[in-house]
Amino acid sequence: MRTMIHHMKYIFVGLGLFLFTGNILAQNEWVVPEDKVGNVAPFEFTDATIKTGEKLYNTNCQSCHGQPGKENYIALNPIPGDLAWPEVQSQTDGELFYKFTEGRGAMPSFKNILSADDRWALVAYLRTYKADYVQPSTEMAKAFSGAAVLLNTVYDAAQHTLKVTANEMGDAGAAGDPAPGLDLALFAKRYFGDLKLDEEKTTGPDGSVTFMIPTDLPGDTAGMLHCFVRVVNNDDYSNVKEEITLTTDQKADDYSLTEKRAMWGTMKKIPIWLLATYLVVVLGVFGTLAYIALMVRKIYLAGKQNDTN
Numbered sequence: 001m002r003t004m005i006h007h008m009k010y011i012f013v014g015l016g017l018f019l020f021t022g023n024i025l026a027q028n029e030w031v032v033p034e035d036k037v038g039n040v041a042p043f044e045f046t047d048a049t050i051k052t053g054e055k056l057y058n059t060n061c062q063s064c065h066g067q068p069g070k071e072n073y074i075a076l077n078p079i080p081g082d083l084a085w086p087e088v089q090s091q092t093d094g095e096l097f098y099k100f101t102e103g104r105g106a107m108p109s110f111k112n113i114l115s116a117d118d119r120w121a122l123v124a125y126l127r128t129y130k131a132d133y134v135q136p137s138t139e140m141a142k143a144f145s146g147a148a149v150l151l152n153t154v155y156d157a158a159q160h161t162l163k164v165t166a167n168e169m170g171d172a173g174a175a176g177d178p179a180p181g182l183d184l185a186l187f188a189k190r191y192f193g194d195l196k197l198d199e200e201k202t203t204g205p206d207g208s209v210t211f212m213i214p215t216d217l218p219g220d221t222a223g224m225l226h227c228f229v230r231v232v233n234n235d236d237y238s239n240v241k242e243e244i245t246l247t248t249d250q251k252a253d254d255y256s257l258t259e260k261r262a263m264w265g266t267m268k269k270i271p272i273w274l275l276a277t278y279l280v281v282v283l284g285v286f287g288t289l290a291y292i293a294l295m296v297r298k299i300y301l302a303g304k305q306n307d308t309n
């Protein structure tokens with residue numbers, strides 16, 4: 001009887017441990033909705049797609065996930081993991097696409113940061129780490145209707161507003177009926193990622209929204225601000241984008257070091273510390289030479305005096 005109770009203790013501890021680890025595993029499992037699992041890219045992956053995906057990966061994902069296959073991801077909880085791992089590569093294109101579209105916890109959502117095409121390009125790149133990968137037929141993809149919306153922008157420099165009107169594409173590419181209920185976002189192009197200006201706005205019954213342009217935002221050296229408006233929260237239209245260049249009163253007051261790939265081509269671009277170091281070195285060299293010349297002259301004069309004595 002005593003040994004029986006003794007054994008029961010272990011059984012309970014074991015059962016507890018079993019439930020506990022089961023709970024952790026359940027927490028970590030990331031279930032993708034059934035209707036998303038079978039999603040496939042609407043275009044064929046080419047070398048160019050893979051190149052695009054690689055670039056996107058390096059700027060958007062590498063900071064956390066590291067280089068695929070190198071297991072140099074950063075320590076987060078849960079871990080981001082290496083995307084070349086078999087447990088990642090065994091998932092469908094639709095599952096991977098869903099995960100970086102929606103995000104979870106420390107894993108950001110890229111729904112409004114990257115277009116659907118860009119996110120599929122990421123899938124194309126990640127699949128280079130799956131030896132036996134065969135892309136599913138693109139015919140299974142939903143018909144892409146991205147070209148069916150036109151965006152038109154009107155900038156009011158005095159009011160600092162940008163009015164954007166969305167229209168359905170009519171016959172021969174002309175603007176048709178207004179497109180209400182579309183979420184739009186305005187971005188400024190920057191060297192390191194695009195900067196979202198103002199909030200996302202939803203087009204009204206006339207298909208239009210008005211964005212406020214911040215007045216304190218510097219443009220380039222000519223005061224030009226390069227922007228674009230994009231449809232967000234909508235995978236069908238996520239490639240609809242309208243570029244626009246705005247004039248601001250704010251010129252960038254400094255020369256960009258990366259502009260035209262010149263390092264310090266002109267005096268204006270040279271950092272002051274570099275100029276100071278340069279001057280100190282030059283003055284030091286000339287000072288030493290002058291000192292040596294002075295000493296030589298002294299020796300010469302001393303020698304001459306000796307001769308005359």
Ligand code: HEC
Nearest residue numbers: 060061064076078079080096099100104105106107108122
């Ligand atoms: C800020 C850090 C961070 C960035 C940036 C990031 N991720 Fe993640 N990622 C994570 C974390 C953390 C997880 C684990 C999330 C979880 O399981 O809850 C994850 C999970 C994933 C998964 C699921 C892996 C699995 O085992 O199912 C995929 C796929 C993924 N990320 C792709 C990407 C892609 C592609 C990008 C770039 C577009 C990216 N991630 C950028 C942190 C990041």
